Amino acid sequence: ETGVTQSPTHLIKTRGQQVTLRCSSQSGHNTVSWYQQAxxxxxxxxxxxxxxxxxxxxxxxxxxSGLQFPNYSSELNVNALELDDSALYLCASSLEADLYGYxxxxxxxxxxx
Amino acid sequence: xxxxEQSPQSLIILEGKNCTLQxxxxxxxxxxxxxxxxxxxxxxxxxxxxxxxxxxxSNGRYTATLDADTKQSSLHITASQLSDSASYxxxxxxxxxxxxxxxxxxxxxxxxxxx
Numbered sequence: 001e002t003g004v005t006q007s008p009t010h011l012i013k014t015r016g017q018q019v020t021l022r023c024s025s026q027s028g029h030n031t032v033s034w035y036q037q038a039x040x041x042x043x044x045x046x047x048x049x050x051x052x053x054x055x056x057x058x059x060x061x062x063x064x065s066g067l068q069f070p071n072y073s074s075e076l077n078v079n080a081l082e083l084d085d086s087a088l089y090l091c092a093s094s095l096e097a098d099l100y101g102y103x104x105x106x107x108x109x110x111x112x113x
Numbered sequence: 114x115x116x117x118e119q120s121p122q123s124l125i126i127l128e129g130k131n132c133t134l135q136x137x138x139x140x141x142x143x144x145x146x147x148x149x150x151x152x153x154x155x156x157x158x159x160x161x162x163x164x165x166x167x168x169x170x171s172n173g174r175y176t177a178t179l180d181a182d183t184k185q186s187s188l189h190i191t192a193s194q195l196s197d198s199a200s201y202x203x204x205x206x207x208x209x210x211x212x213x214x215x216x217x218x219x220x221x222x223x224x225x226x227x228x
Contacts, residue, residue: 090157103159
């Protein structure tokens with residue numbers, strides 16, 4: 001059984017650029033949730049995808065978007081990057097929208113300069 | 114407002130000692146409460162998950178308690194080891210839509226175990 005894998009592990013972007021982060025869900029999981037974790041803070045919910053549909057969204061602007069593919073892997077896209085977007089981005093997969101607990105990936109560390 | 118508050122913010126203990134971390138929440142309607150261990154720069158790893166009807170759950174040297182009436186939880190670590198040094202995050206899930214449970218994360222307690 002494979003766990004949740006995220007890529008890339010680290011990324012440096014310039015303010016105003018666009019970025020795509022990727023997440024492969026754990027085998028058998030059909031739900032992916034994305035979180036932003038600033039340094040010293042708890043993760044903040046961005047959105048969740050369940051069976052390729054958005055299934056809940058946190059308090060993030062529309063320049064944060066995502067999608068889920070038929071194999072349940074997912075992408076997080078952020079447009080017009082701002083300095084405050086610098087954070088650890090975590091992906092978590094689960095079965096049936098969190099009934100059976102989350103498995104987190106190791107995250108992507110995004111630095112915006 | 115749905116909130117999860119943890120205390121203390123940070124803690125330093127000697128190897129071999131016990132410690133207890135606290136979590137208070139105002140999340141409603143309550144679905145479940147989880148404790149995660151997060152090493153620096155890594156994703157959180159689940160320690161325990163408790164539903165409304167459970168008031169204690171153990172995972173090795175980690176024991177979590179839940180009082181759903183007072184909306185409090187604790188994580189007790191027994192005979193601490195250097196490898197226990199990490200952030201411990203309390204996460205409360207609420208029923209969001211259908212079967213989806215929206216999670217509210219605490220900011221964590223940073224534990225450092227020293228010699």
